[in-house]
Amino acid sequence: MNNKLKWLSAVVLFSFLGWYFLLKQSDYTITFKVNAATGTISQGIIEWTTTQTKNQNEFYTVLEKRNFDFIKHQMKKGNKEMEYTWNMKSVNDSMTSITVGIKDLNHSFYNRLTAPFVSTKFRTEQIEKIKSFKMGLEDHIDDFKIRIDGKRSSEEIYVAYISLKSILQEKAQTMIEFDAKIVGYLDRNKIKIIGYRPYLEVTDWNQDKEIISFNYCFPISKNTKYVPDSDVKFKIIPALKGLQVTYFGNFRTSDRSWFTLLDYAKLHGYKLENKPLEHFLSNPFNGGVESEWETKIIIPFASK
Incomplete structure (x- = not known):
């Protein structure tokens, strides 16, 4: 019985590690909520990437877009290549939950080992970037009712x-x-x-x-x-x-x-x-x- 349990535990562990390092779409995920519709947030994301290109020389390409609740971007700046996957889901008539999956195409393995567990440069930079987006979006939402x-x-x-x-x-x-x-x-x-x-x-x-x-x-x-x-x-x-x-x-x-x-x-x-x-x-x-x-x-x- 103990051998079967050990074998099952090993299978579960290796399955998880295989998914985490090979199949999982992002290195780090950030989730937050905003008082706005999914389409308003989608428009905000598009406008934010335009601003980032102008002010930060970050060039964004839309890889995939579904309705107003899913956008996947690739960002390039110098030798840095990132992917941002945005999922928007309505919680109620006024609230939307946003999940941002972030992947560094050049350092993905290292980030998966570190970012979810300890504060790294990658993690700190991405939190600040998404926080800045959220603040800008909330300022925009305050302009209308x-x-x-x-x-x-x-x-x-x-x-x-x-x-x-x-x-x-x-x-x-x-x-x-x-x-x-x-x-x-x-x-x-x-x-x-x-x-x-x-x-x-x-x-x-x-x-x-x-x-x-x-x-x-x-x-x-x-x-x-x-x-x-x-x-x-x-x-x-x-x-x-x-x-x-x-x-x-x-x-x-x-x-x-x-x-x-x-x-x-x-x-x-x-x-x-x-x-x-x-x-x-x-x-x-x-x-x-x-x-x-x-x-x-x-x-x-x-x-x-």
């Missing part, structure tokens, strides 16, 4: 609109660039904007490439006579049933609320169309405190 409203319905609205396309991070800038075109058309043709509270209607969202096609819309009277134009068109945005949030903050980052709705839907078993409709209730051209700018965002339920 998202309130989950739950299931809601929007109103049917008649609009003048212009169709645009941009990467997700530049949607607000793209709207501003074309604002004069659509507002100028409405002014020239003496078409009154109702309330001057525009809409952004997403018609396609390529989540892998982070590119959106959308309509930049202004509400007008249904009785308005259409004056032909190569860019500006008229249409009805139908009433939608879906999940809604209220976003307070700069419109440049209102997509953070989209990610909140996606995580909320996943946690609560809803299927969404992934075509957000934003209604801007504040005019940024009037200035004021950004944290008080209000936007209603609804993502419709997917049709059965």
